[in-house]
Amino acid sequence: MLSRRTVLAGSAALLAGGGQAAAGPVRFGIIADPQYAEAPPNLTLGRYYANSLDKLRAAVATLNGEDLGFVITLGDIIDRDVASFERILPIYRTLRHETRFVLGNHDFAVAPEHLGRVPALLGMEARTYDFALGGLRFIVLDGNDVSLFAPPPGDPRRALAEDRLAAAKAADQPNAQRWNGSLGDSQVAWLEQRLAAARTAGERVVVFNHYPVAPENPHNLWDAARITTLLGRQPHVIAYFNGHNHAGNYAERDGIHYVNLHGMVDTPDSSAFAVVEIAGDRMEIRGHGREPSRSLTLKAA
Template sequence: MLSRRSVLAASAALLAGTAGAADGRLRFGVIADPQYAEAPPNLTLGRYYANSLDKMRAAVAALNGEDLRFVVTLGDIIDRDVASYDKILPIYRTLRHETRFVLGNHDFDLAPEHLERVPGLLGMAAPYYDFAVAGIRFVVLDGNDVSLFAPPPDDPRRKLAAERLEQAKAAGLVNAKPWNGSLGDAQFAWLERSLHAAREAGERVVVLNHYPVAPDNPHNLWDASRLTGLLARQPHVLAYFNGHNHAGNYAERDGIHYVNFHGMVDTPDSSAFAVVEITGDRLEIQGFGREPSRSLTLKPA
């Protein structure tokens, strides 16, 4: 498992890197939904869970050849079973870059006694957090906060999740699905404070979450409109990156690029991951495998 010591060591080594320091470029890797499990494929969904180990090894080899500040996985590192972490996390440890994680719904498809262990298994001090690199503040959200599966069985957030899901169904929302989630009020207040602090510090912001919020989609966060409404009022927010919808997606709204990265687990042998570069007024995404490349213009700071 990833230890705090290994993450800090990787961070120190990266201080000497060029991807985001002297030349104003920031480059980092993005992976979405490896969803590994030692299980037969789901042919209906086109998900080949066991194949993700070899795909991850190939992705690590490619990303290790790049000059990057970090590599982030946008959730669903595993598909099920806590033992799956023991197989895929050693591959992450072969990355020469700092490793960051976002929590996904399948990361909590575990026996109840393991649910509260998940952030620690991934070396995360908290389920949601932020960090700054080269003048960009990355705000990492936990869309599983209020859900039917991530909180322990007796946690009041489960009751709140059931109420929110019923409200979404009553409203006829296309994303009223039990596999989605939402932000708790404490996390939403933290997000508002983090965005304000970034603006005060003159930092631009990229938001990272497992769940999409735009465009409308069955996979979106239950409270997507609350989140997009907040982000629309933030002139320093550049982009929102997510996974969860394995088919990928894209929208531009209020000058913010909402990029849904493709799932690595899909198809027997075609992978999906990316290298992202932010420089000046450009957001460049170099896609590998099924991930498309994009060249996007950023709004003025």
């Protein structure tokens, strides 16, 4: 597994900087859905699981040539089987940047006895967390919180997930899919608290999650409307990045840029990842491979 030192290296420096960190742009690398498994490709879905090792090596080589504050992967590091982590995580160790992870649904496609180990395998001290860099507060959510696959068998969140999915189906929501998830009430309360703290500190906020919430899509969180309503009331939230929908997507709502990155696992050899730079009233996304580049104007807080 990644050592805690590797994953959290530099965290103290980031947090010490808080919202008043040094001037200059904030730059970070971002990857979505490597979804590695030592398995033949699924030609129906267009997923080439084993090829992700070489794609990730090439992405790391490119990102190591950049001046970045951190590199974050937006979930689905693996497709299945806890042993897959042992093959892909050594590639992440070759990053010279701080390495951070978001939990995805496929990261929990492991035997029940391993479900509770997944965050630790990724060096994560908590399934949700936040950190500050250069006047920005980055908030990492766990969209698997209330789902049919991440909580251990018998956990009451599984029963709640069944209820939420049934309600979504009754409302004929396109995201009423068993492979989606939602946030528990305690996580939403935590998110509200971190948003309030960031506003008090004068920090702009970027949110990371595995699941999209906008625009409407079959891959969205079951409680997407609750999250977009909450974020839309926050004048200091500027962006929300996610994976999960491998085709990629984009929306702007309430001045917030909702950016869905393309999945790295798709296609035999073309990759997908990006470098993001935030400075002043601009967010520049420089895409690599299938990931498009975007030049976006940020709202004033």
